[in-house]
Amino acid sequence: MNPELQRPKGTQDILPPESWRYDKMRRLALDIAQQYGFNLIETPIFEQTSVFLRVGEATDIVQHERYSFIDAGGVNLTLRPEGTAAVARAYIQNGLYNWPKPLKLVYWGPMFRRERPQAERYRQHTQFGAELYGSESPTADAEIILLACRVVDRVGLENPEVRINSIGCAVCRPRYRQALVEYYAGRREELCQDCQNRMEKNPLRLLDCKIDVAIRQTAPDLADYWCDDCRAHIESVMDQVGGAGRSIRRDPYLVRGLDYYTRTVFEVGHPSLGAATALFGGGRYDGLSGQFDGPSAPAVGFGMGIERMLSAVGNRLQPEPASVVYIAHLPGFENQAQLLGEQLRNVGLATECDLLNRSLKAQLREAGKTARFTVIAGGYEWEQNLVQVKDFTERSQESVAVPDLAGYLLNQLRNPEQNSDGGANL
Ligand SMILES: [Zn+2]
Ligand SMILES: [Zn+2]
Incomplete structure (x- = not known):
């Protein structure tokens, strides 16, 4: 076939029966979301580029992997690389902060990243995500995690495992950040190139480096710096999720480096994938909506890559027979x-x-x-x-x-x- 007429690199045609596995996954996920009282939101697949620049200047996606273009009217647009920023933009623009609280939203749709093609990484991929706005309570974090676990469970990966951490709040995180930078500053020569850059921009990310794992073992622990509120918050989340029969443990090296994250960060994995492998993750980002010039609102959520999920689920999720x-x-x-x-x-x-x-x-x-x-x-x-x-x-x-x-x-x-x-x- 003429190369110019083939589908773009890093994309896929989803053919039957795989297309029905996507559809089944979508229906299961949305059914479960409804069980928890979540509502579906659809936002455009492209936004003004500023929307994504506003929330993630330090991330690789925003720096290198954007699909951006200037349209015929001269507007700088970007195919959305993730769902959270678009939902936050919609939350402010539509005045959803005036709706009854809490506001529980889920989305499902294509996301775009111009990354190097590799197994399970597509330039157009599908994401299912949940966003819970308006509650600071640990019950909200627990509900988001329980919803995520139930989806994983229902699609065939029974008994998922949750790793959780708290990256603290505006009160306690600066103290921790300072201690961390001081600790790493003394070992600067030993660090990988990425970590040397992270020292200034994103010191918390030093903890999740896959190379410098020996150095972090004697690094200060976030748990020793949590304020009383942050400690009580994560303990309550873990109690609720564990009390519901889900496997949950603290991972001291799990972090999200962006400023709008607060307290809870988590990843969901499964024993069949090995202890360190995550299916997807989420967390609390109380500062995000404030980045859109609106009232800031507490929020917690997750984003689940569907290609990754379907690959991990394998033949445990089968399409229904075509006809009866x-x-x-x-x-x-x-x-x-x-x-x-x-x-x-x-x-x-x-x-x-x-x-x-x-x-x-x-x-x-x-x-x-x-x-x-x-x-x-x-x-x-x-x-x-x-x-x-x-x-x-x-x-x-x-x-x-x-x-x-x-x-x-x-x-x-x-x-x-x-x-x-x-x-x-x-
Ligand atoms: Zn705190
Ligand atoms: Zn490193």
Whole structure:
């Protein structure tokens, strides 16, 4: 194929059945969000570039990985690299801070980062995220974490593990930051190049360096610097999440370096991935909405990369079978078969018909691939107003009156173990 006509590097066409796994993941995630009283929000997939510059000047995404362009009107726009900044912008612009508190929102949609293509890292990827605005209470943090765990659990990764830390607040974090910088300043020569840069810009990130792990072991611990409020907050979050039966432990090296983060940071992993690997993370960012010139509001949330999730879940999440009923027909009865199909779809049965004028034998072979029931329309029986129904699960076959067909099939589906009386074995 002409390279100019191929899809852009680092993107994917999501084909069946993988497309149905995405869809199933989306429905499970949104169902669970509704169970917790969250509402769906959709924001544009592009924003004015300033929106993302405002919230993340020190991050790699904003510095190097933006998809930005000037449109024909001269406006500097960026394809959104993440959801939190866009929701915060929408929160202020629409005056959502006047809505009843707390405001619980979830989003699902594509995000864009121009990163080097590698396994599970796409330039367009899908993210599911939750944002809870208006509560400082540790119950809000706990609810966000419990929601995240329930989604992971439901898609097939049972018993997820949560790692949590508190990066403190405006009262206690500056004291810790100073102690940390003093500790690392004495070891500057030993640090990797990234960490030497972090010393000034983002000292907390020194703790999550993957190279300088020996140095951090004797570094000051955040827990020794927490103020009483911050200590009580993280203890309460851990009590609630643990009390709900979820595995949660403190990770002293888990940090988020941005200024608008407060207190809770967390990551969710799973034993099948190894102890240090995270599926996704989240945290509390009480200072974020204030960056949009609006009233500042406490907020806590997470963002879940769906490609990463689907890869970790593997075949534990399977799409539903395509159809329940296949209507095969004898030659000349294709129109009747299609009408019968419509009647079954009217009562909610997923139904397919032959559209290729195949032989009955070929139709039956096709039906056997996905459908539970095969209905055979045509011939002598049709004149008696009857059809043959094969049930692949029950391995039975019987004649059913056409007007009773929908009711018969629904009844068979409702009573899977109750075999039909007159059914001859196939
Ligand atoms: Zn504090
Ligand atoms: Zn380092």
